[in-house]
Amino acid sequence: AQSVTQLDSQVPVFEEAPVELRCNYSSSVSVYLFWYVQYPNQGLQLLLKYLSGSTLVESINGFEAEFNKSQTSFHLRKPSVHISDTAEYFCAVSPYNQGGKLIFGQGTELSVKP
Amino acid sequence: DVKVTQSSRYLVKRTGEKVFLECVQDMDHENMFWYRQDPGLGLRLIYFSYDVKMKEKGDIPEGYSVSREKKERFSLILESASTNQTSMYLCASSLWVRGGSYNEQFFGPGTRLTVL
Numbered sequence: 001a002q003s004v005t006q007l008d009s010q011v012p013v014f015e016e017a018p019v020e021l022r023c024n025y026s027s028s029v030s031v032y033l034f035w036y037v038q039y040p041n042q043g044l045q046l047l048l049k050y051l052s053g054s055t056l057v058e059s060i061n062g063f064e065a066e067f068n069k070s071q072t073s074f075h076l077r078k079p080s081v082h083i084s085d086t087a088e089y090f091c092a093v094s095p096y097n098q099g100g101k102l103i104f105g106q107g108t109e110l111s112v113k114p
Numbered sequence: 115d116v117k118v119t120q121s122s123r124y125l126v127k128r129t130g131e132k133v134f135l136e137c138v139q140d141m142d143h144e145n146m147f148w149y150r151q152d153p154g155l156g157l158r159l160i161y162f163s164y165d166v167k168m169k170e171k172g173d174i175p176e177g178y179s180v181s182r183e184k185k186e187r188f189s190l191i192l193e194s195a196s197t198n199q200t201s202m203y204l205c206a207s208s209l210w211v212r213g214g215s216y217n218e219q220f221f222g223p224g225t226r227l228t229v230l
Contacts, residue, residue: 004156006156009154032216042223043118043204043221043222043223043224044157044204044206044221045221046218046219049216049218051216090156090157092157094216099145099162099164099170099211100145100208100211100216100217100219101147101159101162101172102147102157102159102219103159104149104156104157104158105156106154106155106156107153107154107156
């Protein structure tokens with residue numbers, strides 16, 4: 001079985017400050033790793049993913065996440081946030097050979113204040 | 115662009131009613147999924163389908179059923195709605211996943227269901 005834990009339910013930060021959203025997972029099989037974002041009143045969008053290769057992955061809007069196998073973590077970071085980054089962020093895993101199923105964490109609300 | 119549409123953004127039903135939530139995708143995806151989203155719990159998988167007339171239970175199937183008569187359409191059915199089924203329901207679709215590969219899931223905008 002797999003589980004995903006997002007360690008912070010809410011993260012308030014000021015604009016242009018750095019931010020880290022934490023994600024840990026447990027799994028008995030290998031997994032792919034994802035961060036999804038949900039802007040207010042919208043559906044989920046894929047932010048970034050780790051499938052293989054370099055453990056550091058980046059999104060087009062400045063977020064990055066690093067896969068740490070030994071610590072079973074996939075934390076999301078951004079060096080300088082904008083008001084427009086205000087959203088809910090979900091960490092998810094997809095176990096190998098299980099048809100693409102996603103197991104989500106509880107979500108972290110990022111609130112960026114001016 | 116992949117488009118996943120859901121029949122309603124907001125729905126209000128009464129306890130005991132039979133409720134149908136419809137999802138349609140336009141990219142010929144084999145896989146379709148239904149999740150419910152609740153504050154503090156994230157998204158939880160209710161049912162998924164790999165092909166027409168095929169369905170698999172997810173993590174929380176109790177109180178729900180599904181129907182997939184056509185490849186592009188996946189329906190979630192609440193046989194007798196209860197107040198604890200008040201939630202946001204999200205549909206997603208993806209291409210068929212072979213072996214250890216992965217294909218991105220694309221999500222619809224969601225249906226916020228309130229059961230009174």
